[in-house]
Amino acid sequence: MKLQEAMARTGLSADTIRYYEKIGVILPVPRLENGLRNFTEDNLTQLLFVKQMRSAGVSIATLKVYTELLRKGVAHTMKERRLLLIKEAQRLDEELAKLMQSRHFLQDKIENYDARIRKSESKYEEK
Numbered sequence: 001m002k003l004q005e006a007m008a009r010t011g012l013s014a015d016t017i018r019y020y021e022k023i024g025v026i027l028p029v030p031r032l033e034n035g036l037r038n039f040t041e042d043n044l045t046q047l048l049f050v051k052q053m054r055s056a057g058v059s060i061a062t063l064k065v066y067t068e069l070l071r072k073g074v075a076h077t078m079k080e081r082r083l084l085l086i087k088e089a090q091r092l093d094e095e096l097a098k099l100m101q102s103r104h105f106l107q108d109k110i111e112n113y114d115a116r117i118r119k120s121e122s123k124y125e126e127k
Helices: 003-010 014-023 041-055 060-072 078-124
Strands: none
Touching: 003 014, 003 041, 014 041, 041 060, 060 078
8 A cells, every 4th residue: 555545544644654664663664666665554553553652652762672672572572572661651650640730730729719719809799
């Protein structure tokens, strides 16, 4: 399949797809005689995997290590890949905790704001 169809099926831009191939987080895409990429279902699977990992906040550096390990063999790199995923999950947990702390701070400010506005504007109510 052509690049346009790969873009449509993955939701990734042409530049992103080319970049992922260039840096090696997906295997090289086979080429037609005219040099155009000819994406396979396996290529799409790899692109969707990378997209999901990036959506989870996995860095390009970590993704490169992960995919390099994967290519060395599923069975004997399983422990290392699992540790990478655990570290990424812990990093996300830390980010979530920070976001929740910020959310609570803002909610407290909103509640305090609402109380002050009600008090200061109550003098304008008809009695």
